[in-house]
Amino acid sequence: MSAVIEENVGSLADVTSGAINIKDVVKIYDPDGAAVMAVDHCSIDIPAGEICMIVGPSGCGKTTLLNAIAGFHDITSGSIHLDGELLCGPGKPQAKPGSDRIVVFQNGALFPWKTNLDNIAFGPMMVGNQSKAEIYDKARSMMADAGLSGTENNFPGEVSSGLRRRVEIVRALMNDPKVLLFDEPYRALDSLTKSVMHEALLEIYYRNKVTIFFITHDLEEAIFLGHRLIIMSSRPCKPKKIMEVDIPHPRDYSVLTSPRFRELMNEAKDVVHEEAQKAFDAGEKEG
Amino acid sequence: MSISKFTDKLFSRATLRGIFAIGIFMVFWEVGARSEEWFGYRFPFIGLVPPPTDVFVSWSGLIADPSYWQSWYMSFLRVFGGFLAAMVVGIPLGLFMAINKSFYGMAFPSFEVLRPIPPLAWVPASIIFWPTQELSIAFVTFLGAFYTIVINVLGGAKSINKQFLQAAQSMGASQWDMFRRIVLPATLPSIVVGSAVGMGITWEVVVAAEMISGGGSSGGGAGGGLGFFIWSSYVGGSYEQIIVGMISIGIAGYISSELLRQLGGLLTPWLKTR
Numbered sequence: 001m002s003a004v005i006e007e008n009v010g011s012l013a014d015v016t017s018g019a020i021n022i023k024d025v026v027k028i029y030d031p032d033g034a035a036v037m038a039v040d041h042c043s044i045d046i047p048a049g050e051i052c053m054i055v056g057p058s059g060c061g062k063t064t065l066l067n068a069i070a071g072f073h074d075i076t077s078g079s080i081h082l083d084g085e086l087l088c089g090p091g092k093p094q095a096k097p098g099s100d101r102i103v104v105f106q107n108g109a110l111f112p113w114k115t116n117l118d119n120i121a122f123g124p125m126m127v128g129n130q131s132k133a134e135i136y137d138k139a140r141s142m143m144a145d146a147g148l149s150g151t152e153n154n155f156p157g158e159v160s161s162g163l164r165r166r167v168e169i170v171r172a173l174m175n176d177p178k179v180l181l182f183d184e185p186y187r188a189l190d191s192l193t194k195s196v197m198h199e200a201l202l203e204i205y206y207r208n209k210v211t212i213f214f215i216t217h218d219l220e221e222a223i224f225l226g227h228r229l230i231i232m233s234s235r236p237c238k239p240k241k242i243m244e245v246d247i248p249h250p251r252d253y254s255v256l257t258s259p260r261f262r263e264l265m266n267e268a269k270d271v272v273h274e275e276a277q278k279a280f281d282a283g284e285k286e287g
Numbered sequence: 288m289s290i291s292k293f294t295d296k297l298f299s300r301a302t303l304r305g306i307f308a309i310g311i312f313m314v315f316w317e318v319g320a321r322s323e324e325w326f327g328y329r330f331p332f333i334g335l336v337p338p339p340t341d342v343f344v345s346w347s348g349l350i351a352d353p354s355y356w357q358s359w360y361m362s363f364l365r366v367f368g369g370f371l372a373a374m375v376v377g378i379p380l381g382l383f384m385a386i387n388k389s390f391y392g393m394a395f396p397s398f399e400v401l402r403p404i405p406p407l408a409w410v411p412a413s414i415i416f417w418p419t420q421e422l423s424i425a426f427v428t429f430l431g432a433f434y435t436i437v438i439n440v441l442g443g444a445k446s447i448n449k450q451f452l453q454a455a456q457s458m459g460a461s462q463w464d465m466f467r468r469i470v471l472p473a474t475l476p477s478i479v480v481g482s483a484v485g486m487g488i489t490w491e492v493v494v495a496a497e498m499i500s501g502g503g504s505s506g507g508g509a510g511g512g513l514g515f516f517i518w519s520s521y522v523g524g525s526y527e528q529i530i531v532g533m534i535s536i537g538i539a540g541y542i543s544s545e546l547l548r549q550l551g552g553l554l555t556p557w558l559k560t561r
Contacts, residue, residue, distance in 0.1 A: 070453070071457075099459050102457055114557075
């Protein structure tokens with residue numbers, strides 16, 4: 001890691017855009033008359049450049065919140081602002097999807113018919129305010145930075161799942177987003193690949209600081225990556241506990257064995273277990 | 288593919304196995320067909336079939352006969368004419384049904400009522416309402432491929448991963464970009480599969496249509512296509528030529544499918560990597 005990165009890695013002071021304000025958001029699904037509350041008066045403030053980890057039991061409505069920010073879903077009430085600008089709220093139930101907020105999906109959404117390089121160049125090519133040569137030069141250099149040299153002309157199906165995820169993150173960053181929205185992107189990876197991916201993600205983050213809204217089940221992942229953990233209650237989803245992760249950045253895998261990491265893990269585990277139990281019990285009643 | 292790769296493939300174990308199997312089959316056929324002559328006992332079924340040697344003698348006599356090749360040409364013309372028309376009409380129809388809900392609601396029920404009608408059931412009707420026999424045969428072959436292509440395109444376009452569309456939308460793709468760069472390539476594998484299946488049905492249909500309609504307006508055995516070639520051989524009592532016609536159709540169908548497979552492979556290079 002270069003010296004430049006290490007100097008300002010701890011502070012978010014140099015990040016000027018990407019602050020998200022989620023205020024009193026409610027989302028009620030009403031598919032067949034039986035109203036189901038997925039998100040209940042949820043308020044979260046995420047400062048620009050923060051890695052904010054959203055942890056919660058399965059099906060608690062975390063993804064609903066992410067989709068509302070991305071603009072794939074509407075909200076029932078409340079508001080979401082990005083850098084003070086209204087994304088969705090009163091009079092505008094659904095945000096418009098845009099390249100300032102890019103989602104990295106759980107199962108990956110690289111286009112299998114495009115090579116890795118073409119995938120990465122896709123966003124800027126669609127926007128079309130740079131020349132093709134500029135876009136492809138930038139795509140190549142970003143791939144090189146992320147350790148993806150040599151896979152430019154491969155199709156996504158030809159590389160390992162870990163590399164695919166990295167290609168997808170680079171594709172997201174090519175759009176110069178203010179916010180990256182991760183929906184459990186590493187869920188399907190084995191734990192060894194995961195640990196490599198975590199370090200790679202942090203390295204990419206230190207180089208291009210953007211706000212990261214990261215949904216996960218994995219507490220170790222959450223504490224290792226995040227500035228903050230927001231532990232959600234079981235459905236309906238609302239923040240139950242907010243934990244600051246006071247382990248300084250840059251982090252590497254030695255952090256995992258530090259006493260502070262263990263303490264945070266234990267603290268988080270208690271809260272999460274309680275909510276998971278609640279979700280489980282609720283599930284039994286419904287069934 | 289380089290020349291050496293091609294010859295490697297040509298003389299590969301798989302090819303030799305195929306040739307070996309065909310050889311074994313020929314031996315059984317010859318023995319069975321000549322059973323009465325050789326053993327004084329006629330094997331059931333196969334004992335009535337002309338032996339392959341006679342078939343090849345008959346075939347070698349036909350190789351130089353332009354009317355035999357004319358039959359190939361006519362059948363190919365009808366198959367590819369009907370098939371291309373089915374692609375031109377079927378692919379846009381399937382795509383449009385997939386992306387437009389109200390059109391789907393209107394078109395799908397009538398489509399599903401027409402689909403189970405076998406193409407051959409259309410022969411009498413199409414002879415009545417098409418001005419020439421040629422057009423009525425082409426129409427029936429068109430129907431053979433049409434339904435399969437539409438169903439495959441529709442299914443493929445409907446099952447596109449929604450996240451591809453969401454990702455493209457987030458990255459600033461317009462409606463037209465989403466159609467051209469996401470929906471179309473994502474449906475391409477289904478188009479290829481539908482076409483390959485449709486091509487097979489087209490050959491089945493064209494032969495029967497030629498037999499029923501008497502080979503088309505170009506008249507006689509010469510212009511009638513391979514189906515009519517078989518039929519007229521049967522009527523003329525030349526059993527060897529029936530077999531020649533059958534094998535010819537097999538080869539013609541294989542060439543058509545292989546052509547489509549190669550073309551499909553070129554269009555969907557990312558599928559080779561799986």
